[in-house]
Amino acid sequence: MRKQTYILFPSHSDGLALEKKLKEKSIKYIISPTPRSLSKCCGISIIIDPELQYLVEEIVEQNKDIEVSGIHTIEKKARNWFK
Amino acid sequence: MADYRELWDSLDMDLEKHDQLCEVLPEFYGDIYMTQENRAEGMNYFNFVVSEIHGLRIKELNEHRKDGGKVFGSFCVFVPDEVIMAADGIGVGLCGGSDFWVPDGEKVLPRNMCPLIKASVGAKLSGTCPYFQSADMLVGETTCDGKKKAWEILGEYTPMHVMDLPQMKREKDYTHFKEEINTFKEKVEDLTGNKITLESLKEKIKLVNDKRRVLQRLYDARKSDKLPISGKDSLLITQVAFYDDPNRFIQKTNELCDELEERIEKNISVFKDDTPRILLTGTPMAIPNWKMHHLIETSGGAVVCEEACTGTKYFERLVDENITDLDSGLQALSDRYMGINCACFSPNEGRIEDIIRLYKEYNADGVIYNSLPFCHTYAIEYKKVKDALDKEGIPVMMIESDYSMQDAGQINTRLEAFFEMISMNKELAI
Secondary structure, eight states: OOEEEEEEOSSHHHHHHHHHHHHHTTOOOEEEEOOTTTOSOOSEEEEEOGGGHHHHHHHHHHOTTSOOOEEEEEEOOOOOSOO | OHHHHHHHHHTTOOHHHHHHHHHHHHHHHHHHHTTOSSOOTTHHHHHHHHHTTTTHHHHHHHHHHHTTOOEEEEOSTTSOHHHHHHTTOEEEEOOOOOGGGHHHHTTTSOSSSOHHHHHHHHHHHTTOOHHHHHOSEEEEEOSSHHHHHHHHHHTTTSOEEEEOOOSSOSHHHHHHHHHHHHHHHHHHHHHHOOOOOHHHHHHHHHHHHHHHHHHHHHHHHTTSSSOSSOHHHHHHHHHHHTTSOHHHHHHHHHHHHHHHHHHHHTTOOSSOTTOOEEEEEESOOOTTOOHHHHHHHTTTOEEEEEESTTTHHHHSSOOOSOOOSHHHHHHHHHHHHTTSOOTTSSSOHHHHHHHHHHHHHTTOSEEEEEEOTTOHHHHHHHHHHHHHHHHHTOOEEEEEOOSOSTTHHHHHHHHHHHHHHHHHHHHHHO
16 A cells, blocks of 8 residues: 555644645645544645655745644555445 | 634533543544545645544534524434525534443434434533534424424423425425425524525525536546545535535635545546446444445445435535525425435435436446345335346445444445455346
């Protein structure tokens, strides 16, 4: 399974603000529910390619109003629920 | 997300039990949905809605209620959203698509009852569904005996209004349902304290029609030879339509449709060529019941259309927008809603005509008739549907299944055999 980098946020509005920036810069991303292994919150996170993490860190650095509560790279294995 | 915990607490939810649900849902969604390849970027909005399923929308409902607004929870496509909205209320479809709630439902209901009803009642009793907790009134209907009697029990826990849906389609039945809509209108006016006017009803008829139009646009994209979106994603969008803010939903689904139409122009598909195209018909699939679509689309098929309440029954046909007074507005609503071919009606030839029409419109290769256990009307109606499809030479298979995982292997085997038969027939036809 490929590694994925999850960006976590204190609120959905921070997530949407970052999404807007990623769109402007044509950086590929996926909005995702936050995996339980990373946080107990039931909220959004954004998945990016681990190689693009530095670009996201740059955006966060330049946009102080966007709060990020963590960036984690994990290898996530899908579970077969209907087995 | 401390603010949501406070919010859930204020809604008198069982936080500990709800936490168990939160543990499962995101993982379940992630594994079922996020593993699909080449999804349209517009699906990010729906990923967002699901990620925030107990967050943002609940917060919006809470703000509406703080401002004096009312929230109505419903379970069926016969409850006219237009009436709720015209009195500045918010209507939300309620969940009932997970095994998680079934044991709590079984505390007050018999075990041999459909999982949808057991889960819906269980969701309320367990205090783990913030939509139930946000509803100032629940609106039931008489589409089946199980629901009809369950409302009496649910009414002990929460304010309940039941609409009497006729079981036949004679002229007097249309008149009766119009009267029922009028009674519901008065109930809504009482609870909200807002009188429905011709203008407000007209405006909301237009808004709900716009929601129907965008869903039809989505479904039209699925008629393409190259499928730009999976059935699983389309089902999710229809499920979200029941409870999302309508204006936002219309905007975001239109954006997605722009992308899907662009994909069609560029011949981009999420399925490989010659994947058997399946028309799914039968019982509603409440969120998060994605089981049958997931099994079909991981067994070699593609769902191209749902003739179901979470499908064409929800959005096909519009309410007449040219109403001149409140009475003609109620008539227009009755005409549109009574046109739905629910299996509760007898006779119900219209549903068979719909299935054959949709099979052709969506260029399907076969029909899967999906029924929840103990859903007698749909299960019994299978015979009439099968006889008609046999006459037309349309392959059909019935699958009865609940929300559990145990029968998945067996269903997979049956699906694979069905798809193989469809593919062989196609080869022989060539």
